Amino acid sequence: MTLSEAQATATILQSAAIRVQNVTKRFGRDGQQTVALRDVSLTVKPSEFLCVVGRSGCGKSTLLNLIADLDRPSEGFIDVGARKVGVMFQEASLFPWLTVRGNIDLALKLSGVPKDLRADRIQELLETVQLSGMGAKRPHELSGGMRQRVALARTLAQDCEILLMDEPFASLDAITRDAMHEQTERIWAERHLTIVFVTHNVREAARLANRVIVMKPAPGRIGSQFSIDIPRPRRMEDLSVATSAADLHELLQEQEAGHE
Amino acid sequence: MSEYATRPQKRATAGTERGAQLAVPRGKRLWDRTWPPLLAVIIALLIWQIVVLSGWRPEYVLPAPLTVGQTLVGQFGEPKFWLAVATTLNRALVGFAISVLLGSAIGIAVSRSRVLRSAIGSLITGLQTMPSIAWFPLAILLFGLSEQAIAFVVVLGAAPSIANGVVSGVDDVSPQLQRVAQVLGAKGMSMYRHVMIPAALPSYVAGLKQGWAFAWRSLMAGELLVIIASRPSLGVQLQFFREFANAPGLLSIMLVILLIGVLVDSIFSSVANGVRSRRGMGVVRL
Ligand SMILES: Nc1ncnc2c1ncn2[C@@H]1O[C@H](COP(=O)(O)OP(=O)(O)OP(=O)(O)O)[C@@H](O)[C@H]1O
Numbered sequence A: 001m002t003l004s005e006a007q008a009t010a011t012i013l014q015s016a017a018i019r020v021q022n023v024t025k026r027f028g029r030d031g032q033q034t035v036a037l038r039d040v041s042l043t044v045k046p047s048e049f050l051c052v053v054g055r056s057g058c059g060k061s062t063l064l065n066l067i068a069d070l071d072r073p074s075e076g077f078i079d080v081g082a083r084k085v086g087v088m089f090q091e092a093s094l095f096p097w098l099t100v101r102g103n104i105d106l107a108l109k110l111s112g113v114p115k116d117l118r119a120d121r122i123q124e125l126l127e128t129v130q131l132s133g134m135g136a137k138r139p140h141e142l143s144g145g146m147r148q149r150v151a152l153a154r155t156l157a158q159d160c161e162i163l164l165m166d167e168p169f170a171s172l173d174a175i176t177r178d179a180m181h182e183q184t185e186r187i188w189a190e191r192h193l194t195i196v197f198v199t200h201n202v203r204e205a206a207r208l209a210n211r212v213i214v215m216k217p218a219p220g221r222i223g224s225q226f227s228i229d230i231p232r233p234r235r236m237e238d239l240s241v242a243t244s245a246a247d248l249h250e251l252l253q254e255q256e257a258g259h260e
Numbered sequence B: 001m002s003e004y005a006t007r008p009q010k011r012a013t014a015g016t017e018r019g020a021q022l023a024v025p026r027g028k029r030l031w032d033r034t035w036p037p038l039l040a041v042i043i044a045l046l047i048w049q050i051v052v053l054s055g056w057r058p059e060y061v062l063p064a065p066l067t068v069g070q071t072l073v074g075q076f077g078e079p080k081f082w083l084a085v086a087t088t089l090n091r092a093l094v095g096f097a098i099s100v101l102l103g104s105a106i107g108i109a110v111s112r113s114r115v116l117r118s119a120i121g122s123l124i125t126g127l128q129t130m131p132s133i134a135w136f137p138l139a140i141l142l143f144g145l146s147e148q149a150i151a152f153v154v155v156l157g158a159a160p161s162i163a164n165g166v167v168s169g170v171d172d173v174s175p176q177l178q179r180v181a182q183v184l185g186a187k188g189m190s191m192y193r194h195v196m197i198p199a200a201l202p203s204y205v206a207g208l209k210q211g212w213a214f215a216w217r218s219l220m221a222g223e224l225l226v227i228i229a230s231r232p233s234l235g236v237q238l239q240f241f242r243e244f245a246n247a248p249g250l251l252s253i254m255l256v257i258l259l260i261g262v263l264v265d266s267i268f269s270s271v272a273n274g275v276r277s278r279r280g281m282g283v284v285r286l
């Protein structure tokens, strides 16, 4: 292999942060098998903000689990290189025996942040998710939206290069959600993260994404892709965001009609 | 329910406005919790008194509560009584400590190994149903009338419950939380330390509580069967009072046995409920 060839290979490898190749995922044994994903191929570029939309049950969470290596594909393969993957799950899944601070602290500890740096980091993360005064609370004392934000803080506490987020802001009010969008976008830009973000809200997708993929259900496949080139900073209320969201919505509906 | 709702407020630091306001309701809450068992005790004593008054048995066989109470207070002045209590508590402590070590070790081993689980998993549950008194003939054969014989049976009574507590605790750790921990970078030991152990804690404490109840029962059976010369214990005291047909003495020792059992059990209960309520699980009253 010549030097230029090696470079070319490196560039190809670099040009994909996540490579999903012909992935099929089946659940259950023969007889009553569910095909959650069928022949899904997808490439996510480094520092891309990718949103995934699609009907409930079309395999979005399954896809994220596979990328995070929490489950193995039935067929095909997935490559994220040596990148560290962080996941924010659909349920907040906080550790109930730890306080809010303890949950974030554990994430920092497991990422190898030394003890004397952790207190400041925790404070900073709590401010990012607007929960500064809540550090001493237990998860069961929080509202659903607060728990989601603690989960976000805990996810951001990891030092990861790829961030998978599964409907992270589903139970937030509009104003808090706007703030979380800004923070997510800020951290994405600062840390050059690659984000795969699942949402049911087409407007949210248009607000955040560089690219949106629309998934089709039963079995889960990738339907169409949609690139969003609206300059940042964007806001939910922007006309361009609304227009893109409307287009996306139409696409979803067309797909629905085609499905029937 | 109301107990659970007021829990978080308990953590308000003393001296703050909230803490000061809470001082009164807290006393009331203690009272709310004490009066039902207190009433039950009074009713039990009343029934006892009525049975005595009915003349069903002569008073030298079934003495009145007051007589037993006086005998009990009288016992407090006797060194032999305290020696007996000390011996019995010492045995309970040693037996329970061995059970905790052994039960936890077995529990961890079984929860980690599939082979061990299928080999002895059901045996552990089976052992729990074995009445401990049935072990004594064998224990006496193996160890003679000795401390070891008693400890052997106490451990056989308590260790399975503790092991079971560990196994079911580990089995019930939510797979979702394990997945979260895995993504956060926990593996091997750190997974155990930060997730499995804390998650299994409520079940473990419940196992300890049940283990204690079995240990205490086995110990009493043991002290009645395995009598070691010149070593007074609560069991020996019981036998002694029966032989001398001293009913008040007998009943007073029984009261002591009951009280120690209940007291230790309530300590386990409060620890268990503390652990549970801190993580928003329902408080169990047993
Ligand atoms: N562990 C599992 N065992 C069996 N079937 C599963 C499992 N996980 C997911 N499925 C099935 O796979 C399909 C896709 O599920 P998935 O959770 O990925 O959907 P989703 O797109 O995330 O839906 P939602 O938007 O409602 O979260 C569903 O039909 C579901 O029943």
Ligand SMILES: [Mg+2]
Binding pocket: A060, A061, A062, A090, A166
């Ligand atoms: Mg999902």
